[in-house]
Amino acid sequence: MCGYRPNRGQPDPLPQLTIKGCWLEALGFRTGQPVIVTADHRAGV
Template identity: 55%
Template sequence: MARADSTSEPATPQARKCIVGYRPNSGKPNPPPQLTLTGKWLEQFGFTTGQRIEVITEPGQLIIRIAPTTEGTAT
């Protein structure tokens, strides 16, 4: 939790580039694509370890957002 006198600035959106790799498939042909995002910048945008997310798919893009919490379920 931030201190009451904290003056941190909100995170500024910016494009980040990475490469879609593949998930090892025990030597079988056509391994599935894999995308891994890591970095402290994820915390700046509200993503924390163990948090549930939603991935919305559209042609040519993925939208990743924090999953809404539902009362009575674990987060």
């Protein structure tokens, strides 16, 4: 899910990306584990 995080009334809310589900643990992700996201504008998602 992509949305905007509440910004306490300040202009320009920050974008937020939320990924959740039990399938993440099956892939080796753990709660609190840091994740690096790389955007590829050529991918044309």
